[in-house]
Amino acid sequence: MINSLYEHNTFTSKISKLIILKGVQEALYDPK
Structure with missing residues (x-):
């Protein structure tokens, strides 16, 4: 159980890290 x-x-933290990295990359490559 534990x-x-x-x-x-x-697993959830890995997924959220991937999402955060993806968002950071998109912000860097596509500045608004």
Whole structure:
């Protein structure tokens, strides 16, 4: 139970880091 919860948390944080990196890259390459 705790193991799967930990894995879910790390998976979610990886996804949010990817989303944040993607947003930063788009902001850098497409300045408004």
